[in-house]
Amino acid sequence: MSNILVIYEIRDSAIKKVSFEVTSAAVQIAKSLNATTCALLIGSGIGSLAEEPKKYGAEKTYVIDDAALAKYSPDVYAKLIANAAKEIGVNTILMGASSMGKDLLPRVAFLLDSPMAQDITGIDAADGNIVFTRPIIAGKLISKVTLSSSYQLATVRPNTFQPTPNEVSGEVVKLSPEIPAAKAVVEEVLAEAGGKLDVTEAEIIVSGGRGMQGPEHWNLIEDLAKALGAAMGASRAVVDAGWRDHGEQVGQTGKTVSPNLYVACGISGAIQHQAGMASSKYIVAINKDEEAPIFKLADYGIIGDVMEVLPKLTEEIKKVKS
Numbered sequence: 001m002s003n004i005l006v007i008y009e010i011r012d013s014a015i016k017k018v019s020f021e022v023t024s025a026a027v028q029i030a031k032s033l034n035a036t037t038c039a040l041l042i043g044s045g046i047g048s049l050a051e052e053p054k055k056y057g058a059e060k061t062y063v064i065d066d067a068a069l070a071k072y073s074p075d076v077y078a079k080l081i082a083n084a085a086k087e088i089g090v091n092t093i094l095m096g097a098s099s100m101g102k103d104l105l106p107r108v109a110f111l112l113d114s115p116m117a118q119d120i121t122g123i124d125a126a127d128g129n130i131v132f133t134r135p136i137i138a139g140k141l142i143s144k145v146t147l148s149s150s151y152q153l154a155t156v157r158p159n160t161f162q163p164t165p166n167e168v169s170g171e172v173v174k175l176s177p178e179i180p181a182a183k184a185v186v187e188e189v190l191a192e193a194g195g196k197l198d199v200t201e202a203e204i205i206v207s208g209g210r211g212m213q214g215p216e217h218w219n220l221i222e223d224l225a226k227a228l229g230a231a232m233g234a235s236r237a238v239v240d241a242g243w244r245d246h247g248e249q250v251g252q253t254g255k256t257v258s259p260n261l262y263v264a265c266g267i268s269g270a271i272q273h274q275a276g277m278a279s280s281k282y283i284v285a286i287n288k289d290e291e292a293p294i295f296k297l298a299d300y301g302i303i304g305d306v307m308e309v310l311p312k313l314t315e316e317i318k319k320v321k322s
Contacts, residue, residue: 002035003060003088007081007095007105008053010043011189017201018096020056020163022156025123026094027057027166032125035091038062040084042077044070054170056163061172062088066179072100073182078107083177085112085151092130097155097256098200109153116153117145119256121160121279138252138275157279158200159258197231199250204261207233207250207277211266211287211306215243220310221265227317233257233277235267251276266306269294286310 004026009016019039026037038060039053044067053061064080081104085093093108095101097119109116121142122133130152132145147153199205206225212218225232234244236251250257252275262280267273269285269292277283278297285298288305295301302309 002033002091003038004030004033004035004092004094005038005040005085005088005090006053006058007093007101008039008041008049009096009098009100010041010046010049013045013049015041015049015052016096016098017163018098018101018156018158019053021158021161022094022096023053023056023058024164024166025156025161026092027164028161029123029125029130033128033130036060038088038090040064040081042069042080044068050172051170055165055167057166057168059168059170061170062175063172064175064177068179071182071185071187073185074103074107075183076180077104078111079180080177081108082111084175087175090151092152092154094153095155097157101155105153105155109151112151112153114149114151114153115147116155117147118155119157120145120154121157121258123154123156135275135279138271139278140271157256157258159203159260160279199231199233199248199257199259200255202231202257203259204228204230204263205233205250205257205259205277205280206230206263206265207235207267208238208244208265208306209235209267209273210237210241211268212238212243213266213307217307218243220306220314224263224265224310224314224317227314227321228261228263230261230263231259233262235273264294264298265310267294268292269297286313 008019039058042064117132120132120134124131136143208221233250234248239249252272258279260281263284283298284300285294286302
């Protein structure tokens, strides 16, 4: 029987939601491959988290808990994962396509001399092989990928799979490998002021473009986002103009998002922006130009001036919620 290993991401003593999403995806494919779904947690003082993966179907949870791992080191973590994969007997390694996942898993692939699929949006089994689905060419095409290797590595786009509770009587196994010396460590992660939601993890995003006319009107985006419990995004033009921070940029040169709802306000919808949000489940576009490319992608469109539409939309949402 083969093993599918999910690498868990832990930040501020908590497991990131995308790890549970990836576990649910692993469980789904494991049934087709007669495989065992496993989880690997790495860090310091993380023993209390060891029971969490089994709530989402992980039959075995491996834990590397050492004081020397209090700070994230990409080279150390990569070596520990590669060595653990060999020790456990893993065929497939999955991780969320977060900043950490995109940084870490390619290093693991290098150590295992294996190709990998980055930022996948689907995973299936065919003839005993794993088939990964991923957007290519700025999201214009969807590619089906199989990897010719002893190992199958892939990062999974956040919000692509639903984290489905599926508790099993999982086993926790503590590993005690030798911790290699770190070449580099992350000393500090600076969170966004005000505890703002990260667009890559948000289920709802309200995003603004040049149609907002200036930063002085961004309160309209903020009000709608607050009413919806959403994160705020921005187009490249807005970020380049200095209206918003690059951390909010959605698109080919920004962040790729897959929320349940994406509200594009005053965004024309150039292909570079579409590359970052085309996989959203539902897209609502608000633009006064009825020929704007964004309307071809949108599920729902409002042709009108965002300055007039946004306040009314926000008030209506508040009424519904009250």
